[in-house]
Amino acid sequence: MPNCESMQATEIRATFFQSAVAKYFDALQQDGVYCFTGGSVKVANRQYTSIKHQYEINFGDNTVVQKCEEDSKIKKISFSFIPFSKLPETAANRQVDVVGVIHQDLGAATITTKKGSELQKRDLILVDDSQRTIRCTLFGDQATKPDSYFADAPVMAIKGCKLGDYGGRSLSAWSSACVVINPDIPETTSLRDWYDVEVVEKRVPLTPMSEEVSAGQIRDRKGLLALVDEHLGYGEKADWMNTKGTVVTVRGERKDGSGPWYAACPEEGNNKKVIERPDGSWFCEANQKEYAAPEYRYILSIRVLDETGSQWITLFNDQAKLLLGHSADELQCLKETDKNAYDEVIRKACWKDVGMRLRIKAEDYNDEKRLKVICSRMKKVDYATESKYMLEQIKEIM
Numbered sequence: 310m311p312n313c314e315s316m317q318a319t320e321i322r323a324t325f326f327q328s329a330v331a332k333y334f335d336a337l338q339q340d341g342v343y344c345f346t347g348g349s350v351k352v353a354n355r356q357y358t359s360i361k362h363q364y365e366i367n368f369g370d371n372t373v374v375q376k377c378e379e380d381s382k383i384k385k386i387s388f389s390f391i392p393f394s395k396l397p398e399t400a401a402n403r404q405v406d407v408v409g410v411i412h413q414d415l416g417a418a419t420i421t422t423k424k425g426s427e428l429q430k431r432d433l434i435l436v437d438d439s440q441r442t443i444r445c446t447l448f449g450d451q452a453t454k455p456d457s458y459f460a461d462a463p464v465m466a467i468k469g470c471k472l473g474d475y476g477g478r479s480l481s482a483w484s485s486a487c488v489v490i491n492p493d494i495p496e497t498t499s500l501r502d503w504y505d506v507e508v509v510e511k512r513v514p515l516t517p518m519s520e521e522v523s524a525g526q527i528r529d530r531k532g533l534l535a536l537v538d539e540h541l542g543y544g545e546k547a548d549w550m551n552t553k554g555t556v557v558t559v560r561g562e563r564k565d566g567s568g569p570w571y572a573a574c575p576e577e578g579n580n581k582k583v584i585e586r587p588d589g590s591w592f593c594e595a596n597q598k599e600y601a602a603p604e605y606r607y608i609l610s611i612r613v614l615d616e617t618g619s620q621w622i623t624l625f626n627d628q629a630k631l632l633l634g635h636s637a638d639e640l641q642c643l644k645e646t647d648k649n650a651y652d653e654v655i656r657k658a659c660w661k662d663v664g665m666r667l668r669i670k671a672e673d674y675n676d677e678k679r680l681k682v683i684c685s686r687m688k689k690v691d692y693a694t695e696s697k698y699m700l701e702q703i704k705e706i707m
Contacts, residue, residue, distance in 0.1 A: 319362065320360055320362060320387055321360065321362045321364065321365060321366060322353060322360050322362065322365040322366070323345070323348065323365065323366040323367070323368060324365065324366070324367050324368070325368045325369075325372070326367060326368065326369045327369050327370050328369075328370050329368050329369055329370060329372045333368075333372075333374050336374065336376075337374070339487070340386075341376065342376070342377045342378065342379055342380055343374050343375060343376055343377055344374070344375045344377050345366075345368065345372065345373075345374055346372070346373045346374075347368065347369075347371040347372040347373050348366040348367060348368045348369075348372055349366065349367050349369070350364050350365070350366055351364065351365060351366075351367065352364060352365075353365040360469075386468065386487060386489070386492075388406045388408065388466060388468055388494070389406050390406050390407060390408050390466075390496065391405050391406065391407060392437060392439055393407070393409065393435075393436075393437045393439045393441040393442075393443055393518065394439035394441060396443065396472060396478045396518065397478060397518070399472060400472075401472055401473060401474040401478075402471065402472065402473065402474075403471075403472050404469045404470065404471060404472075405469075405470060405471075405472050405480075406466070406467065406468045406469070406470075407435070407437075407443075407445075407466070407467050407470060407480065408437065408464065408465070408466040408467075408492075408494075408496045408497075408500065409435035409436055409437040409443070409464070409465060409500065410435065410436050410437070410462050410463070410464055410465075410500055410501070410504045410508075411433050411434070411435060411459050411462055411463055411464075411465050412434045412435060412436040412442055412462065412508070412515070413433065413434035414431070414433055414434075414456065414459040414460070415431070415432040415433065415434065416431065416432070416456075417429060417430070417431040417452050417453065417456075418430055418431070418432075418577045418578050419578060420578035421578065421579070428448060428449065429448070429449060429450075429452040429453050430446055430447065430448050430452050430578075431446070431447045431451070431452035431453075431459075432444060432445070432446050433445045433446075433447065433459065433465075435465065435480070436504070436508065436515055437500065438499070438500060438503045438507075440507075440513055440514070440515050440516060441515065441516050441517075441518050442515050442516070442517050442518065443478055443479060443480055443517075443518045444479045444480070444518075445467070445470065445479070445480040445481070445482065446479070446480070446481045446482070447481075447482050447488065448481065448482065448483050448484070449483065449484045450484065451482055451483075451484070451486070451488050458490065459490075462504060463490050463491050464490070464491050464492070464496070464497045464500050464501055465488065465489070465490055465491075466488075466489045466492045466494070466496070466497075467480070467482050467486055467487070467488050467489075468486060468487040468489075469482075469485060469486045469487060470482040470486045471483070471486075474686075478518040479518075530550075530551045530552055530553060531550045531551065531552055532552065532615055532616065532617030532618070533552060533554060533613065533614075533615050533617050533618045533619060533620045534617035534618045535550060535617075536550075536620060536669060536680070536682070537618070541669045542669035542670045542671045542680050542681075542682075543671045543678065546670075547668050547669060547670035548668075548669045548670070549666065549667065549668055549669070550666075550667050550669065551664070551665070551666055551667075552613075552615065552664070552665055552667060553615065553662065553663070553664045553665070553690065553695075554613040554614055554615035554619075554662070554663065554665070555613065555614050555615070555660060555661065555662050555663075556611050556612070556613055556632065556658060556659055556660065556661050556663060557612050557613070557614045557619070557659060557660065558611060558612035558659065559609070559610075559611050559632075559633075559655050559658045559659055560609070560610040560611070561651070561652065561655035568637075568640060568641055568644050569607055569608060569609040569610065569629070570605040570606055570607050570608065570609075570637040570640070570641060571605070571606060571608060572584075572585070572591065572603035572604075572605060573603055573604050573605065573606040574593040574595065574596070574598075574600070574603070574604070575600055575602065575603060575604040576593075576596070576598075579593070579595060579596060580606060580626075581593055581594070581595035581596075583600065583603045585603075586599075591603045604637075604638065605636075605637035605638045605641045606625070606626040606637050607624060607625060607626045607629035607630065607633075607637045608623065608624075608625060608629075609623070609624040609625075609628075609629040609632075609633075610622070610623055610624075611624060611632070611658075613663070613665070620682055621682070622665070622667065622682045622683070622684050623681070623682065623683045623684065624683075624684050624687070625683070625684075628684050628685075628686070628687040631687055631689075632658050632661065632663070632687065633654060633655075633658050634654070634657075634658075635654060640654065661689075662689075662690040663687050663688065663689065663690060664687070664688045664689075664690055665684045665686065665687050665688075666684070666685050666686035666687075667682055667683065667684060667685070668682070668683045668684075668685050669681075669682050
């Protein structure tokens with residue numbers, strides 16, 4: 310899915326279909342100059358591209374592509390960068406262009422997709438001069454480049470990465486995205502100078518975008534009573550809603566006295582349950598590997614209250630860790646060594662105000678439907694943003 314530049318410094322999105330994919334996949338190279346004939350033009354779907362052209366081109370069986378001589382008049386690539394400070398105001402699931410310094414490389418890993426195939430990924434933490442950091446995940450070939458490629462805090466520009474809102478704002482770059490390290494653009498110099506002085510020398514505080522409120526989350530909020538009034542979760546697909554409430558109960562123990570966690574495979578990207586063997590080792594049936602110790606991961610039940618009602622909600626590892634302030638490994642050890650201290654951690658998690666993104670779906674259990682409500686994203690309440698929202702609500706009433 311190449312982006313084509315012209316001598317007029319404009320660009321347009323082009324997509325290959327059918328036999329044209331296999332025919333030209335290896336022939337087309339980034340920054341190459343080509344002559345394209347036999348395409349069809351259609352109105353662009355702006356949700357799936359960061360390119361501003363109102364049209365896009367499809368190439369199929371009748372397409373002919375010929376290599377041309379290099380032409381300095383044709384710009385290699387152009388960007389329409391969105392500063393990190395504007396990303397919370399940008400609609401999620403859109404394609405955006407961004408540029409930032411690689412503040413941290415979290416390393417490459419192999420994950421298993423829902424179809425059972427393996428996929429390479431690499432998580433990076435980017436920062437720009439708004440002093441905000443954002444997690445960016447590279448997938449496929451983009452992720453398999455050597456670690457040295459991402460070392461020494463280079464500037465990275467990405468064209469056409471997807472803006473997500475899971476756990477706050479995040480970025481993902483698939484094979485269709487164009488990733489350039491230290492591009493020859495003015496932003497590279499300015500960001501490099503800013504980072505060296507402000508971050509490296511002065512150590513200015515940086516704000517993770519996972520802690521910021523995304524646009525629309527408050528405006529689309531519903532009370533917990535909506536689960537009943539709107540009969541949510543009983544359709545063919547799961548329902549979703551944003552809500553805010555107060556945690557009033559944290560179930561710190563199961564009926565058998567065990568904690569709210571399970572023993573999981575310690576390999577990154579594999580959250581499957583592991584089984585303890587008589588010799589003290591742990592075995593993962595999913596990958597048929599043996600480990601000296603597991604990684605404990607949360608499955609935590611909490612009861613949340615708002616002005617309309619209350620609801621039991623399930624938290625998985627990331628959300629439970631945010632609420633409790635400790636990893637499951639830490640609390641598993643604490644529960645065994647100092648039960649009073651463990652109970653105090655559970656107690657302090659109560660009466661906290663949180664914002665949540667909920668997934669609601671009724672599931673069959675013993676021939677009856679039971680509503681299962683899972684928190685896919687949790688955030689601490691930003692009271693400044695909350696106050697602005699309440700003032701807006703008052704103005705609408707008046």
